[in-house]
Amino acid sequence: MARMTMREAISRALWEEMERDESVFIMGEEVGVWGGTYAVTKGFYDHFGPDRVKDTPIAETAIVGGAIGAALTGLRPVAELMTINFAFVAMDHIVNEAAKLHYMFAGQFKLPLVIRATSGGGRQLGATHSQTPDAIFAHFPGLKVVSPGTPADAKGLLKSAIRSDDPVLFIENATLYQVKGEVPEDKDYLEPLGKSKVQREGDDVTIVAYSKMVQAALQAADMLAEDGIEAEVVDLRSLRPLDMDPVIASFKRTNRAVVAEEGWRSFGVGSEVSARIYELAFDYVDAPVKRVAQAEVPLPYNADLEQLALPQVEDIYLAAKEVVYG
Amino acid sequence: MDKKDYLSLYQEMVVIRRIEERSAELYQRGKIGGFLHLYIGQEAVCAGIGSVRQAQDRIITAYRDHGWAISAGIDPKIVMAELLGKQDGCSRGKGGSMHMADVDLNFWGGHAIVGAHIPIAAGLALGDVYQKNDEAVTICMFGDGATNIGFFHEGLNLSKVWNLPVLWVCENNQYGMGTSVGRASAVSEIRQKAEGYGMRNERIEGMDVMNVRKDVSRVLDTIRKEGGPYLLEIMTYRYRGHSMGDPERYRAKEEVKKWEEEDPIGIFRRYLVAEKIATEAELDTQDDEAEKITEEAVQFAEASPNPGKDELFEHIYVEPTPIEYRGYKLEKESEEN
Ligand SMILES: Cc1ncc(C[n+]2csc(CCOP(=O)(O)OP(=O)(O)O)c2C)c(N)n1
Ligand SMILES: [Mg+2]
Numbered sequence: 001m002a003r004m005t006m007r008e009a010i011s012r013a014l015w016e017e018m019e020r021d022e023s024v025f026i027m028g029e030e031v032g033v034w035g036g037t038y039a040v041t042k043g044f045y046d047h048f049g050p051d052r053v054k055d056t057p058i059a060e061t062a063i064v065g066g067a068i069g070a071a072l073t074g075l076r077p078v079a080e081l082m083t084i085n086f087a088f089v090a091m092d093h094i095v096n097e098a099a100k101l102h103y104m105f106a107g108q109f110k111l112p113l114v115i116r117a118t119s120g121g122g123r124q125l126g127a128t129h130s131q132t133p134d135a136i137f138a139h140f141p142g143l144k145v146v147s148p149g150t151p152a153d154a155k156g157l158l159k160s161a162i163r164s165d166d167p168v169l170f171i172e173n174a175t176l177y178q179v180k181g182e183v184p185e186d187k188d189y190l191e192p193l194g195k196s197k198v199q200r201e202g203d204d205v206t207i208v209a210y211s212k213m214v215q216a217a218l219q220a221a222d223m224l225a226e227d228g229i230e231a232e233v234v235d236l237r238s239l240r241p242l243d244m245d246p247v248i249a250s251f252k253r254t255n256r257a258v259v260a261e262e263g264w265r266s267f268g269v270g271s272e273v274s275a276r277i278y279e280l281a282f283d284y285v286d287a288p289v290k291r292v293a294q295a296e297v298p299l300p301y302n303a304d305l306e307q308l309a310l311p312q313v314e315d316i317y318l319a320a321k322e323v324v325y326g
Numbered sequence: 327m328d329k330k331d332y333l334s335l336y337q338e339m340v341v342i343r344r345i346e347e348r349s350a351e352l353y354q355r356g357k358i359g360g361f362l363h364l365y366i367g368q369e370a371v372c373a374g375i376g377s378v379r380q381a382q383d384r385i386i387t388a389y390r391d392h393g394w395a396i397s398a399g400i401d402p403k404i405v406m407a408e409l410l411g412k413q414d415g416c417s418r419g420k421g422g423s424m425h426m427a428d429v430d431l432n433f434w435g436g437h438a439i440v441g442a443h444i445p446i447a448a449g450l451a452l453g454d455v456y457q458k459n460d461e462a463v464t465i466c467m468f469g470d471g472a473t474n475i476g477f478f479h480e481g482l483n484l485s486k487v488w489n490l491p492v493l494w495v496c497e498n499n500q501y502g503m504g505t506s507v508g509r510a511s512a513v514s515e516i517r518q519k520a521e522g523y524g525m526r527n528e529r530i531e532g533m534d535v536m537n538v539r540k541d542v543s544r545v546l547d548t549i550r551k552e553g554g555p556y557l558l559e560i561m562t563y564r565y566r567g568h569s570m571g572d573p574e575r576y577r578a579k580e581e582v583k584k585w586e587e588e589d590p591i592g593i594f595r596r597y598l599v600a601e602k603i604a605t606e607a608e609l610d611t612q613d614d615e616a617e618k619i620t621e622e623a624v625q626f627a628e629a630s631p632n633p634g635k636d637e638l639f640e641h642i643y644v645e646p647t648p649i650e651y652r653g654y655k656l657e658k659e660s661e662e663n
Contacts, residue, residue, distance in 0.1 A: 033576050034504040057474035057510040058440050058502055086439070089475070124359030124411070126422045128438045265651045295653035297642055301422025302411035303359055305638045308653065315654035 002185050007177040009151035011040050013158035014078065016187050018048055021076065024162055027054040028063055028080030028116075037082055038118065038177055064090035064115060068097055068167075071113040076162060084117040084171060085129050087137070098167040099142035113167040114158075118174040119147070120212055120262055122310055127298035130306070132263035134211070135272075137169050138239035144193055145239040147171035149214025151181035153237055156191030164193060173212040173262075194241035198250065202230030205320045206250040206257040208273050210236040213260040213292075213311065220316035229324055239269060247273065248280050255286035256323040260316050265293035287326060290319040332603050333612055335377050335535065339369045339591050340616035342393045345402055346566075348620055349392070349409055349423075353570050357628075358409050361438075362423050365393035367565035370590035371467075371497055372397040374538025378546065379465055384432045384450045386443050387467040389424035390497075390564075391436035394467065398433035400426065402619055403626040412630035419633045420641075440502075441477035444468055444494075448481045451490035451555075463549050465493045471502020473516050485555040486523045493542075493549060494520070494557040497532070499564045504576035520557035532560035533588045536597060563588070 004012070018024045025048075026041060032055040035042035045053045056063050060081060067079035081087050087094060094115065101109040121130035138145045144166050148154040154172070161168040191197075199214060200221050209217040214235045221231040232250045236242065251257055257277060259270035270291030277289055295309040327335075346364045353362050365372070368390075376397030379385065387394045395405050400416055408415025408426055416426050427435035434450060437443035447466030454462040472478055473496060485492045496516045500507055508514060520527035526548075530541045538560065545556050563585040567574050598604040635656075639649050651657065 030503050030505065034573070035575070037503075055505055055509060057505070058471045059474050059476070061476050089439070089477075124422060125361060126425050126438060127420075129361075129424075292654045293651065295638065295656065296650040297638055300420035300633075300638060301360060301417075301425070302419040302633055302637075304632055305420070305635075308635065308638055308656075311654065318658070319654055 001182045003180055004151055004183050005177060006151045006154050006172075006179050007038065007040055009155040009183045010158055010172065011042070012183070013155045013162070014041065015044070017159055017162045018052065020187065023074065024076045024078065025052040025054065026078045026080060027056055027067060029056055029058055029082050031055060031080050036080070038174060060086045060089035061093060064093040064098070067113055067115070068093060068101070068111060071111040071167075072109055076112045078114045078116060078162060081115060081117040083129060084119040084133060085131050087115075087117055094137065094143065094169065095140045099140040102166070103142055110165050111167045112165045114161045114170055115168070116170045116172065119171045120173040120175060121294070121299045121306060122175050124301055124303055124306060126301045130299040132261070132294065134171050134239060135261075135263055135268045138242070138269070142167070143240065144168040145171065146193055146237065147173075147211040147239065148237060149176070149209065149211050149235050150199070151179065152183045153191055153197070153235070155183050156189050157193065157237060160190045160193050163190070168193065171211065176212055176215065179215060191237070194238045194243055196234055196236050196238075196243040196246045198232060198246055199235045200231065200233040202232040203253055204229045204256070205231050205324050206247065206254045207231050207233045207260060207316060207320060208236065208247055208257060209233065209260045210239065210269065212262055213316070216311070216313045217260055217316055219313045220320060223313070223317045224320055227321070229320065231320055236269070236273075242272065244273075244276050244280060247277065251277055251281050252284050255284050258290045258292060258316060258319045258323060260292040260311060262311060263294055264296050265291055266296060268293055287323040290323050292316050292319050329603060332598060333608065335373055336594055336598060336604070336609065337612045337616050338397060339373045339535065339594065340613055341402055341619050342369050342373070342396050343591060344616050344620035345392060345396065345405065345623065348624055350566070350570070352409070352624070358423065359411070360422050360424075361389070361569045363390040363569050364564070364566040365390055367585065367590070368497060368499060368532070368562045369393060370535040370538050370594070371532045371560050371562055374535045375465060375495065375542050378539050378543040380461070381432065382459060382462040383546070384434055384462065384464045386434040386447050386450065386464065387436060388440065388443065388469060388472065389436060389438040390469070391424065391426050395426040395428070395433060395436070398428065399431040400428050400433065402623040406623040406627035407630045410627045410630070411632070412627055413633045413637070414626070414630040418637060420637065441468060441472040441475040444472070444477045444481035445484065447492055448485045448488075448490055451485065451492045452488065455490060461550060463491045463493055463546055465495060467495045467497055469502055470496060470498040470500065470507050470516055471505065471510060473519055474510050482520065482523045482525065482555070482557070486525050489554045491549050491553055492555040493545060494555060496557065496559045497562055498559050499562050501564075501568070501576065503568045506576070515559065517557060517559040525555055525557055527557040527559070529559040529561065532562035533590045533593055534597075535590060535594050
C-alpha cells in the first residue's frame with residue numbers, strides 16, 4: 001500500500017498498463033506536451049513518446065471516432081476528453097457507435113476502448129463546463145460507465161477498464177484529484193467493473209453514492225455518528241452495469257436510504273436506484289427513499305449561487321436524519 | 327477619423343489591456359474564479375474590427391471575450407462586475423469570464439465550447455437575410471484551434487451554400503492551448519480551409535490596428551455589396567498563458583519576447599506620434615485616463631452586490647415554468663413554509 005492522491009492513482013494505473021501492454025496508447029487534447037490539463041499524464045510524453053501519447057486537434061468527434069477505429073484493429077486506446085461536457089460533441093460516436101457495434105454486428109466487432117473524462121461542477125466554470133451528465137451515458141446498453149470515489153478504486157477500476165474488451169466511459173471528478181488514500185501497489189491490482197462496494201458499515205441508514213458524493217457521504221456519516229446514527233455508505237462505482245446487491249443487502253438491514261448524486265435529480269441515478277429499491281425490497285421500506293441532487297438549473301458562475309445549487313455534505317446529513325426520524 | 331477618434335481608439339486598447347492585467351491580479355487574490363482567458367497581445371484585432379463595424383453588424387466570439395465585450399461597447403464596469411460574478415455584470419454574475427453578452431449592442435457573446443458558436447453565427451446571418459436586414463453582416467471570431475473541429479466546417483459550408491453575409495474571423499494566435507497550428511492543422515494557413523468551400527479568403531497582419539481597420543472595412547464593404555461569406559485569417563499572438571495557471575511548456579520565452587516587441591499598443595502609439603496625430607504627452611494623458619477607468623471599474627465591481635438566491639432560478643425558461651427541484655435545502659425550506 002502507498003498513500004497517494006486520486007490524480008497519482010489514475011496516473012499510475014495508466015502508466016502501469018502502458019508498460020504492461022504495447023497496444024495501450026493515449027490520445028486526446030493536451031495529453032502530451034502539456035502533460036494533461038489536470039496533469040494526469042505529466043511525464044508520459046517524455047517516457048512513452050509521441051506515438052503512444054498522442055496530442056490531437058480540438059476535435060472530439062475525431063478523438064472518439066478515431067479511438068473506436070483503432071480499438072477495432074485490436075489496439076487499446078485510452079481516449080481522453082478534457083471534460084465530459086465535450087462528450088456531447090462526440091455523442092454520436094459514444095452512444096451510436098461505441099455502444100452498439102458489438103451487438104449490431106453480432107459480436108464481430110470488439111472495442112477494447114476507454115474514454116476518460118472529468119465530470120462535475122464547483123469550480124466556477126459556468127453552465128457549459130460544470131455539468132454532471134453521467135446518468136445520460138448510463139442510459140445506453142452496450143456502454144460501461146465507471147466512476148470511482150476513492151484513489152484505490154480509481155486505480156483498480158481504470159486498470160480493469162483498460163483490460164476490458166468492452167467500451168468503458170471512465171468518469172473522474174476534477175475536485176477529487178487531490179483526495180488522498182491508501183492504494184495497493186501490486187501491478188495486477190484490479191477492481192471489478194460493475195460491482196458496488198460498501199465503503200463504510202452501519203446499521204441505521206444506507207447512503208448510496210458514487211464519485212464525489214462518496215466522499216461527501218463519508219463525511220455526512222461521521223456527522224451522523226456524532227448523533228448516534230450509524231450510516232452504511234454503498235459506493236456504486238459503476239453506473240452500468242449497476243450492481244444493486246450490496247445496496248439491497250444493506251437496505252434490508254437499515255430499511256432506510258438516501259441516494260446522493262452530483263447531477264440533476266430528474267431521470268438521474270437516484271431515480272434509478274430508488275426505483276430498484278422499491279422493486280427489490282418493497283417489504284423492507286420503513287421510510288420513503290430520499291434523493292439528494294443538484295438543483296435543476298444550468299450551473300451559474302457566481303460561487304455562492306453555484307454552491308447553493310450543488311448538493312452538499314449537510315444535505316446528505318439532513319436527508320439521512322429525515323429518513324431515520326421521519 | 328478625426329483626432330478624437332484616434333485618441334479614443336488608443337484609449338480603448340489601453341483600457342482593454344489594463345482590465346486584463348487587473349483581472350489577472352484579482353484572479354490571484356481569489357476574487358475571480360473559474361477560467362480566465364486573457365486577450366493581452368490581441369487588442370488590435372478587436373479594437374480594429376470594433377471601430378469599423380456598424381451598429382447593425384452582429385458580433386459573436388469564443389470565451390476569450392473581455393476585449394470583444396469592451397470594443398462592442400459594454401462599459402468596463404459591467405465587464406468587471408461580470409468577472410467578479412456580481413449582480414451588475416452583463417450576465418448578472420451567472421456567465422462569468424467566458425459568457426459575456428449584450429444583445430442591445432449586437433454583441434452575441436462569449437461562447438465556451440470550442441467552435442460551437444460558428445454554426446450559430448451562420449444562423450444569425452440567416453436571420454438577417456430572412457428579415458431583409460440588407461446592410462447587416464455577422465462578424466464571427468474563433469481561434470486557430472477551433473478550425474479543426476467539425477462545427478467550423480459545417481458552419482462555413484452552410485454559409486457558402488446559403489450565401490450568408492458572414493465575416494469569418496480566425497484570430498490566429500498560433501496556439502490552441504499548448505498545440506501549435508503546425509501540430510493540429512493539416513494546412514499551415516488557416517485561410518486555405520476556406521478554399522475548400524469556394525469562399526473568398528485572405529490572411530492579414532493583426533498587430534497593427536490601422537492595418538486591421540483598413541482590411542476589415544474593405545472586406546465588410548465587399549460583403550455588403552456582393553453578399554455571401556468571406557474568411558479573414560488575422561495573425562496575432564497572446565502574450566499570456568492560455569488561461570491562468572498555464573505552465574507554458576509548449577513555447578520558448580524568446581518567442582513570446584519577440585512578439586512583445588510587436589506590441590499592438592506600442593505600434594499604434596508610434597504611428598500616432600510619427601504621423602503627428604498626437605503627442606507623447608497627449609497619449610500619456612490617455613494612459614492615465616485608461617488607468618482611471620480601470621480603477622473605477624474595479625471599485626464599481628467590488629461594490630456591486632452578489633446576485634440574490636432567486637437569481638439562481640431566473641431565466642431557466644422564458645415562460646413561467648415550474649422548477650423541478652431546488653436542491654435539498656431549498657426544497658425543505660419551501661416545504662416548511
Ligand atoms: C469542444 C471543446 N473542446 C475542448 C475545449 C477546451 N478548450 C478550451 S479553449 C481550447 C483551445 C482553443 O484554441 P483556439 O481556438 O486557438 O483559441 P485561443 O484559445 O487561442 O483563443 C480548448 C482545447 C472546449 N472548450 N470545447
Ligand atoms: Mg489560438
